[in-house]
Amino acid sequence: MFKPYSALALARHAFSPDRPWPRAWRAPEPKSSYDAIIIGGGGHGLATAYYLAKNHGMRNVAVLERAYIGSGNVGRNTTLIRSNYVIDGNTQFFEHSLKLWESLSHELNFNCMVSHRGQIVLATSPVQLDTYARRGNIMRLNGIDAELLDRGQVMALLPYLDYSKEARWPIWGGILQGRAGSVRHDAVAWGYARAADTLGVDIIENCEVEGFIMDEGRAVGVETSRGRILAGKIGIAVAGHSSHVAKMAGLRLPIESHILQAFVTEPVKPMVHHVVSWGAELFYLSQSDKGGMVFGGHIDGFNTYTQRGQFPRIQTVAECAVSLLPFMSKLRLLRHWGGIMDMTPDGSPFICRTDIRNLYFNGGWCYQGFKATPASGWTFAHTIAHDEEHELNRCYALDRFAKGRELDDYGIGNWTYKQ
Amino acid sequence: MRIPCPHCGERDVSEFRYGGDATKTRPKHGEGDLKAWHDYYFLFDNPKGPHTEYWQHVLGCRHWFKLTRNTATNEIGEVG
Numbered sequence: 001m002f003k004p005y006s007a008l009a010l011a012r013h014a015f016s017p018d019r020p021w022p023r024a025w026r027a028p029e030p031k032s033s034y035d036a037i038i039i040g041g042g043g044h045g046l047a048t049a050y051y052l053a054k055n056h057g058m059r060n061v062a063v064l065e066r067a068y069i070g071s072g073n074v075g076r077n078t079t080l081i082r083s084n085y086v087i088d089g090n091t092q093f094f095e096h097s098l099k100l101w102e103s104l105s106h107e108l109n110f111n112c113m114v115s116h117r118g119q120i121v122l123a124t125s126p127v128q129l130d131t132y133a134r135r136g137n138i139m140r141l142n143g144i145d146a147e148l149l150d151r152g153q154v155m156a157l158l159p160y161l162d163y164s165k166e167a168r169w170p171i172w173g174g175i176l177q178g179r180a181g182s183v184r185h186d187a188v189a190w191g192y193a194r195a196a197d198t199l200g201v202d203i204i205e206n207c208e209v210e211g212f213i214m215d216e217g218r219a220v221g222v223e224t225s226r227g228r229i230l231a232g233k234i235g236i237a238v239a240g241h242s243s244h245v246a247k248m249a250g251l252r253l254p255i256e257s258h259i260l261q262a263f264v265t266e267p268v269k270p271m272v273h274h275v276v277s278w279g280a281e282l283f284y285l286s287q288s289d290k291g292g293m294v295f296g297g298h299i300d301g302f303n304t305y306t307q308r309g310q311f312p313r314i315q316t317v318a319e320c321a322v323s324l325l326p327f328m329s330k331l332r333l334l335r336h337w338g339g340i341m342d343m344t345p346d347g348s349p350f351i352c353r354t355d356i357r358n359l360y361f362n363g364g365w366c367y368q369g370f371k372a373t374p375a376s377g378w379t380f381a382h383t384i385a386h387d388e389e390h391e392l393n394r395c396y397a398l399d400r401f402a403k404g405r406e407l408d409d410y411g412i413g414n415w416t417y418k419q
Numbered sequence: 420m421r422i423p424c425p426h427c428g429e430r431d432v433s434e435f436r437y438g439g440d441a442t443k444t445r446p447k448h449g450e451g452d453l454k455a456w457h458d459y460y461f462l463f464d465n466p467k468g469p470h471t472e473y474w475q476h477v478l479g480c481r482h483w484f485k486l487t488r489n490t491a492t493n494e495i496g497e498v499g
Contacts, residue, residue, distance in 0.1 A: 241467070243463065243464070243465035243466075243467075244465075244466075244467045247464075252458075252462045252463070252464065253462065253463070253465070254461040254462055254463070255463065255465060256463050256465050257465055257467075257490070301437055302437035302472075303437075303465060303470070303472075303490060304490050304493060305467045305490050305491050306490070306491065306492060306493050308493070310420055310432055310433075311431075311433070312431075312432065312433035345461055401457060401460075401461045402453065402454070402457045402461075414460075414461075418437075418439070
């Protein structure tokens, strides 16, 4: 049933409106057993299923999604991609992800609208600029593009910032990663779903996992709202609700669920041609293809599963926006929303085996789940297929805190968001 | 969200600081193996539902208190 998308197919369908486009993926009934099932039909779960089939020849695979494809965090994020990390482990993992993003549209035969518009992280003090020089050196030693910008160079690229003497945040410079940018997030979900389905993966929507079936300490299947499904291997990829699902298997995780808000203004003409961010409040902003300014900041600060944000955070993020980019005071907020993040002690994720045989865990994505999607699926598929972590995700084990192997990219200790 | 401070009454969440899960028991100093400390510091029940937690009225009376909040709805139940 797979028909590749192409310019020719587009023309053919334009001239024969009586033949609608076929469904992008099937809607199969769940089978009684699979070689592997992935819980969670978000970007990470779908990517995992795709790479299980593509890289490891495992095609008797199902993805179980509680609601519908694209309904979770994969459709609620702010679509940025980058690989400007400092700590060994994160640096190589996120660069691998960025390389997979570069060819993703061709890989999936689906236009993911990958835009390498570049990200500029602003320095508002000389000390901050020094730390960016260090970060840039680390990136370049790992073969990642990074360019340190002085104030004049930032002025040329981002003329709309506040450069006045009264500026609340004086611009000292910044660091540019040219290959960073943005991707159409829904297309990532749909593209992976369609490509995985094409390789034989069953994508089962409206199928909520309600419990695990254990046999002598091994996970052998799940009870779902659509019946019992047995599986040789089970992967959890439900970031935001990781604790909730893992608890059914008797696991307690180093994770708290927090809400992160995001905002979009009314659309205006093209003006912001990069991703602009500022580390102090984790503030970032880009302009969408529709023209809206998409921006956000820190989490609200207490654990919650509600997707409703609190007003104090809206105020803080808006203050950041207006003090760095004065034009933002003229724009009206079109909408804002909240997504639930798995927050971890060191701000880094988990892609690993668990203490339960045949049960694998992917979660703890904090603020960085979207950009990690391809590499997350790629390495999680490897971990599930080989029952062993790949070199790229060996650092993302659940026991790293017990072993003193934190990946603290901010360099300020555990639970930074609580300090 | 508004939080009922036992001393000052109901105030906006912006006046408060969240203090985390109040059901955990810290191992006594000098006691407990590494695993007990690891589990105390790093692991969380993180329930979707009722959660007993600490808050401090940091921009008010600075009182620390416990309350129960439903993390699925932010509805606040028992305080104190």
